[in-house]
Amino acid sequence: MNVERARRRARIRYALVAVALCAGIAGAPAPAVAWAEPAGSDSTSSTTAHTGAADADSSSPSTGDQDTKADTSPTESKDDSPKDEAESEIPDRGTDIGTDTADSTDESDGTEHEVAQRPSRHTEIEQPTKPERRTPLLDRLRARIDRTPADEDSTEAAPLTRHLTVVRTEDATPPAAAVAPNVATIDVPVTTDTPEGPQPLSPLGKLLQLPGHLVNTVLQFFDITRSSQGPAAPIKIAPPINDLLFAAFREVEKWIGLDRTPPPQPPFPTLTYTGPTTAKTPTVAQFLNASAAAYGLGTTPGGLVPFTVNGFQMASANIISGMAARVWVTPDNQIVISYQGTTGGTNLLFNPFIAVAQILTDLQVIYTQTTPWAFHDALRFAERVQAAAALQGYGTDDIFVTGHSLGGWEAQYVAQQIGLAGIGFESPGMSSTVPGNGADSLFVNVETYGDPAPFMATDLPGLQPFMPPYVPGGGIKPHYGHIVMIGDPAAMTPLLNAVTLWRTGPIRNFVFFVDFLGNFFQYHLPGIQAYHLGVTPDPGVVPWLGTARGPVNTGWGDLTIPELLQAASDAGSLHRSAVAA
Template identity: 55%
Template structure:
């Protein structure tokens, strides 16, 4: 009788263990997948000098992943597929307009398939363990006494661990959490900046989508640059140089169906980075605890913000030199930003601002994963210094995006990212993007031009816009650099004149067929020449195809 009770009690314990494992599969919490830190020492430095918003520390830290590659290596550590589809250019002509926007859903098919496979594997394991428990319950044979743990005790000990392991293996298919609005405090903090921007737009000092200003500064702008171009003509800088290198164009034959933000969205996010309290048209902040996810380091010069597009994708936008109207509240950052510019141009090193930008991108990736965004729904952008930082981040993480008017990098990788989905847009006439060795124009002021590379190349394919003749004064002036004091002075003056004439975002908006929004696009500049109709509505891959067909896609 005692033996029967012992068998019955042990059978009940086995049954309870099996039910506990089954229940654990159902009710155990499923954790979001966070991005792991790649272990770059620079990415964890400067904590004492970095001023992040409260939202940057709201989420849990990401676990480290064994085998994760270092961020300073040349390989893509993001897990994003590369588009190895660029070949030497064969047909530079394009028959018609570029392809139009073809949007997709943020939740990709491969995420669903991966989650289904994981769920099936977990279910199969549960069935197998449940079957084993049933066999143990049906076995009435009494077990001999042993100093080792009995089978029923082992089952009681192992059941919770097995249930937890199987539950954690199940991956829940999620869609991004709708962005939450800014808290009332955050909205009040942005109000002064919005008032400043409204006043500047009313005075026509900035221009954007919306009501037109009763003032019109454009004639003054046009008169100033017309006089400047006349001086260039009198000095003889307008002449076509005797030698004009042939740029190594490329042909894009890859897909065009990857959903990404449009050229206009990238440009507007880059523009908003210059404004205090400005928002890119149609976008909302990526928020944590009621505040926008952003980071600023006054001492390194890095400042970045994260935005969410109406299509559910995240754009990390880095601020360019001077910070625009941000100078009203943070004027000291300009000194650090100019120092970062000079460090990249005049030395072979990489400034701390670039590593701060990398660290911020990783924080955004972690938070995006926690809020249900796919890894390939995060992008980077920026203008000038901001585009420089976006290039560096793309080189280190594999993130896609667009950089506007940024020079070449001191860090190089095999192929210079020619087969990636990070694109540089360069403006003829602006000296910024031509401060590189893969675009001709500023030699001998800059290191020697090397088609498709050199000492300071861009990362990612280059789309050149505007009129190539606009580069003639800069090419001729750079040849005078160092020859005499007067020659160097002429180059410096011409450099600054062309910088303000062609470098600012309003000129890129003109050539890319974009109506800029928000209102921090300077009126200063000259928009003339080719307008690439429809480019503003193109995704990254569609831009690559359109530029390839137009013969303006250049190999870095």
């Protein structure tokens, strides 16, 4: 009898629970139904619980549905526990995926302990016979059924307003106490006033560079390269042979008559620099050494260190397009992107095929009006460097570009497209232009008299009619930025005479090309620019190749870009390479 009576009582209890559950669920607003696990639930994180609920029941509201219904549905009183669940879910919108909210505080009444100990709704439904689970649930359902209209008017407006304030900036600003939790969870990029400084290479990064360093040490022994940190060649055979060959070449020029007074050239207007000289940039020597290092296998510019990402120097090499570059950091925490010139120098020992693509790129720029693939690769690499540098606290003003020959071309293009400052050495003009074409920029082209490469342009007179017509500050193949001329203007005499032979017969065309190549190797390489700029090359690649003679601009190697512009202006060697828009 007692057993039967107990069973009857249990059935009555189950019926009451079922009726209460149905009434509570029917009267509850949609956003509070089986969406977020309350803090302290058995789930690993609130975000994971949201996903699981949505996947398990197709009728569960999506994120977008909840936002829509939250603006129109009846709201709940401050003491209503489903309201606590909805309120705790709103700040979760701004948190990172997987953030654990089990220790969060109930902001409506500050009862951290009550929120943390509240049992899971799923647990209560599955085990309704446990008294400790049943009583809190009935209390919450009874409070839901018995709430008054006055209670509904005092709903979770504050949390909702706080959420909308973050999303809709035109709303009125709520009290600071309400805004703080959500403001702290907004993912806003943070930049620092000063960069973190160069990061060291990882052990694996050092190991990967070891073969290049070892090979370069051998090259230094044979005087193919030089460095302040490497061994000196015990016997230097190449320099006297080099001097003898170029002395013989000059005699041949005289015998052909290329030393005669050249035909008059159109005026080459100079530019007076009146801008500030206080902008902080790397020095001319740092730019030149970084450019020369691009030719060296395992070489490092004097005083610079690699710019590293995850323990490896940031670099790129594409044997299809011919673009290759490495990134360095100066002692003043400025980043220098150095693009490699044609042939890659001693890098040919490890990557010989890239020279073919680089020569084809040269020919494309010279003989067509198109932009080669290598230039686009150079631009994409610079953009990747900007993104990586920003994560380490560097700004755009801390990033510079440089290069020699083809590398200077690529540096020009990058500067033209995204406005970076820098110095290019011995680079020709380009097919692409922008308004003003760098008339107000801090990009400088340093060019040497006698080297035909920079004169393959329309804003430098000397190689017409081999090149298109000369236009002061323009034409169809101008340089970007400013031009600083170094060396001896008299070194142009053989070229100015040789170009008059162009298109006058096969033999004369051949003479022109031979003189073109002779002067190219005589004046083009970075060691010659180092001589005229008063720079001690570090590193030097085939440092004995060429003819270092003529004026030396003592001290220019220590100048920043604005100081170089001022010094060249004072010396009358700063020229207009662009027309202001």
